[in-house]
Structures are given as structure tokens and as C-alpha cells.
Amino acid sequence: MSHAKHSRRSFLNALSGLAATAALPRLSLPLAGQLAGLAALASQSSHAADTGGYKALVCLYMSGGSDTHNWVVPIDASGYAEYSIARGDLAIAADRLQAITVNGQGAGRGFGMPLELAALRQRYEAGQVGIVANVGPLQRPISKADFIAGVGLPSKLFSHNDQASTWQSLAPEGARSGWGGRLGDILMSANAQPVFTAVSAAGNAVFLTGSSVSQFQVGTEGPVTASAMNGGNVFYSSTVSAALRRSYGATSNDALQNEYSRVMQRSLSANTTLQSALANVTVPALPTTSIAMPGGGSSTFEKLSLSRQLRVVLQMIAANQALGMRRQVFMVSMGGFDTHAFQMRDQPAHMAQVSLAIDYFLSTLSTLGLQNNVTLFTASDFGRTLSSNGDGSDHGWGSHHFVAGGAVKGRQMYGRFPVTAVGTNDEVGSGRLLPSTSVSQLAASLAGWMGLSATEISYVLPNIANFSAGPALF
Numbered sequence: 001m002s003h004a005k006h007s008r009r010s011f012l013n014a015l016s017g018l019a020a021t022a023a024l025p026r027l028s029l030p031l032a033g034q035l036a037g038l039a040a041l042a043s044q045s046s047h048a049a050d051t052g053g054y055k056a057l058v059c060l061y062m063s064g065g066s067d068t069h070n071w072v073v074p075i076d077a078s079g080y081a082e083y084s085i086a087r088g089d090l091a092i093a094a095d096r097l098q099a100i101t102v103n104g105q106g107a108g109r110g111f112g113m114p115l116e117l118a119a120l121r122q123r124y125e126a127g128q129v130g131i132v133a134n135v136g137p138l139q140r141p142i143s144k145a146d147f148i149a150g151v152g153l154p155s156k157l158f159s160h161n162d163q164a165s166t167w168q169s170l171a172p173e174g175a176r177s178g179w180g181g182r183l184g185d186i187l188m189s190a191n192a193q194p195v196f197t198a199v200s201a202a203g204n205a206v207f208l209t210g211s212s213v214s215q216f217q218v219g220t221e222g223p224v225t226a227s228a229m230n231g232g233n234v235f236y237s238s239t240v241s242a243a244l245r246r247s248y249g250a251t252s253n254d255a256l257q258n259e260y261s262r263v264m265q266r267s268l269s270a271n272t273t274l275q276s277a278l279a280n281v282t283v284p285a286l287p288t289t290s291i292a293m294p295g296g297g298s299s300t301f302e303k304l305s306l307s308r309q310l311r312v313v314l315q316m317i318a319a320n321q322a323l324g325m326r327r328q329v330f331m332v333s334m335g336g337f338d339t340h341a342f343q344m345r346d347q348p349a350h351m352a353q354v355s356l357a358i359d360y361f362l363s364t365l366s367t368l369g370l371q372n373n374v375t376l377f378t379a380s381d382f383g384r385t386l387s388s389n390g391d392g393s394d395h396g397w398g399s400h401h402f403v404a405g406g407a408v409k410g411r412q413m414y415g416r417f418p419v420t421a422v423g424t425n426d427e428v429g430s431g432r433l434l435p436s437t438s439v440s441q442l443a444a445s446l447a448g449w450m451g452l453s454a455t456e457i458s459y460v461l462p463n464i465a466n467f468s469a470g471p472a473l474f
Helices: 003-021 029-043 077-090 115-125 144-149 160-169 179-190 240-249 255-278 305-318 343-368 439-449 454-460
Strands: 055-062 097-100 111-114 129-136 198-200 216-219 290-292 298-300 327-334 374-380 399-404
Touching: 055 179, 055 305, 055 343, 055 439, 077 343, 097 115, 111 115, 115 129, 115 343, 115 399, 129 439, 160 179, 160 374, 179 198, 179 327, 179 439, 179 454, 216 305, 255 305, 290 343, 305 327, 305 343, 327 343, 343 374, 343 399, 374 439, 399 439, 439 454
Parallel strands: 055 327, 055 374, 198 216, 198 327
Antiparallel strands: 097 111, 129 399, 290 298, 374 399
């Protein structure tokens, strides 16, 4: 490792220690850096991240707040009865639930997954998928009494924009970096092409924004380039592309123009590099399986946005050696989960799409021989209410999520599955579940698998010191 890279790594380690022990503004790392200075560098003593081999983390984000109370359901007699009463018209019929293997959730408790998740359930039973129960944003562990008193709560609970940001960054809307991006800050120096450290196939996302790393965005067909840069006629002129390229290479007295030109030059160079690498990899084609669509009708699997996003991510993963990558963080997303209405009409189609997409992703990783090198996890704005609003469910809090990959200790449920009923200590009103596992604990487990030390994890997750160890997923 070069001296410059080592110094930057050490500096980040030092900042992480300060963020964990000092009352610095949360996630305001540039300010922390100014305050820390050389004294922090001198005092740091953590070990650098282990970046041997290749590993990638993929966030599958379900936008809108997924109602996961119907993805993992109690099926023992008393558990299903509580669930059915709480859910009312949102309850899935018992004969449409397939049992899953679960230990450690209390004597007599049993759980199942709906038929629409059959492919995901099969992966779970094969030990390639784990379930993290009742996870959500927390600043510190809190009780129902704390919630009622308004003590220690995350800011702006139940707001889409704020809770989507909190899941991705640990701070409400306006956050300057996400925990995926902060992972990239630490890991980017291990990569020959740092520009491909944090990659979004889902547009701009705070999850992948760091203090040093910049997220690289790709489309479902690969690198995205301004159409005018691709040659051909623009407004009947064949010279626009060449003129643009010259202008991006020119210097100016305007600092903003120079920075814009620098960013565009970097983008053009990165796109060329990526296109060359992707041209030499082969990834299985998306299946043409027919699939039901929300609201009725059908499509085919290879036309779905989520499927196509995952395929371009797989192409980049397959090109890891050609690009000289050791650590990468990706994000894909799917919308439609804000089910205030038509939930029982649309939710089965959403489930089937996610289930088949994860199945395809794991199958392709196996074909590439990289099943143990990549971990995918699901995330969403928030869980939803157990209680029905008459046609759907409203904004909630805790929810259940999946972690998938060959390295995952699958066929297990992590954390404590709540009592699926209204009026318990797990429920804080309107059927909203109080999370028993924090996003930070889930993220800490994933960051540890990516090779980060405890001190580096405290940089990525500033409130992790408030919690016990996260789920032992690996």
C-alpha cells in the first residue's frame, strides 16, 4: 500500500475513534477532520481493514415501506391466531403459508412464508438466506415506555423521506453521507479503480454517498453517457460530440466550470474503462419467465427493472478482476411498496418479483463461482402497521429483512421475532412494532464481513457503541 493510501486509511481510523468517543456533530466528518488534526493521526492505534480477496455488498432497497408482516408469518396455532386478529383483512390464509425451519424463537413457535416467496424460501432452507427479525432505525435501545415519553427516538419517525434516509445514512433527510458510502471511504484504497467502489443501479442514493468516495451510477444496460457524447447528429449537427469533448478538456477562470469539466472527464474515462471490462464478461441471460404484475396483467422476468438492475450489478461483479476491484458496495431498488391501498391485490406480485430476483442473483453468482464473495440484503423505508386501514397498511417501524449469499449462515432467524399482536410491549400504537434489532447492528455485521475493524465500524456507524453485538450472520 502506498504511503498516501496508508495515511488516508489511518486518518479515517482516527476519525472513527473520535466520532465514537467525542461529542462531535453526528456524521459531520469534514468538521471532525478539521478538529482532529495531526494529534488524532498520532494517537490512532486501530488495525486497517482486511481487504484480501474480493467481496461485494448489495443493498436491495424496497422503496415505499414494505409490509413484511406478510413475508414471515407465525404459523403455530396461537401465533397465527394473534396474527390473524391483528391483521384482519390483510392476513394471509394459513393454507397459503409454507413452513420454514426456525430455532431459538421460543418453545412452540413456528413460522412460514407465503407461496409467492417459494423461490426465496427454498434458498432459505438450503442455507443461503437468513432472516433478521424486527429490524429498524434506533439511536439506542428503547422500551415502549421510552417511546411514550418521547425519549431517545430517531428523528422524524414514520416519514417516508426521513426514514428512507435514516435506514441508508442513520440520519433524517439532508444527511451528507450514507453508511454504504462510509464503507466505501475506508475500502476504496484497496481498489485499482476507486471510482467503482460504490455503485448505484438505482439512481442517486444517500446510502452510497461518502466523504471521500463518490457513487458511480449505471443504467440497466451499463454505463450511462450523455446522449450528445455518443456521436451522430444533434440538432442536425455532427460536430456536437467533438465540441463537447473539447470543452470538457478546456480550463477556465471559473472554478465551478473547472470542477464540472473535471467530473465529466472522470465520467468519460470511467465509462470507457467499464465498457471495456464488461465486454469481456459473460453473465447468464435473464429468464423469460412470465410473472404477474401489481394491479393485474403480466410481464416477463427479463423486462422487470429490478431484474435488469441486478444483472448489470452481476456484470460488474464478474468483471472484478479485470477492473482490479477488491471491495464494492452496490445498490438496486424496486418501488411500489407504499401499500396504503390495494395491498392484498398488489403485494403477491411484489413478493414474487423480489423472490425470483434474489433466486436469479444467487444462481448467477454460483455460475460465476462467486457465491461466497457477495452478500445481498434487503432494506426499506420502514415496516408497516399490523392493523389494516380497510384496504392496506400505514407507516410503521420494525420490519423483517433477508440477507442472502454463500457466506451467510442461512436457515436461521436472527434477533427476536415479536409477538404479532396489538397491545403488547412490542407494539407502540396503531400496530407499529418497536424494533428489537437496530439498522446499525445489522450494518455492523455486514461491515465486519467486508473486513472492517471495530474502530473502522465506529466511523461507518457512529452510534454502534450504544448497542450490543449485531446478528452473527457469518
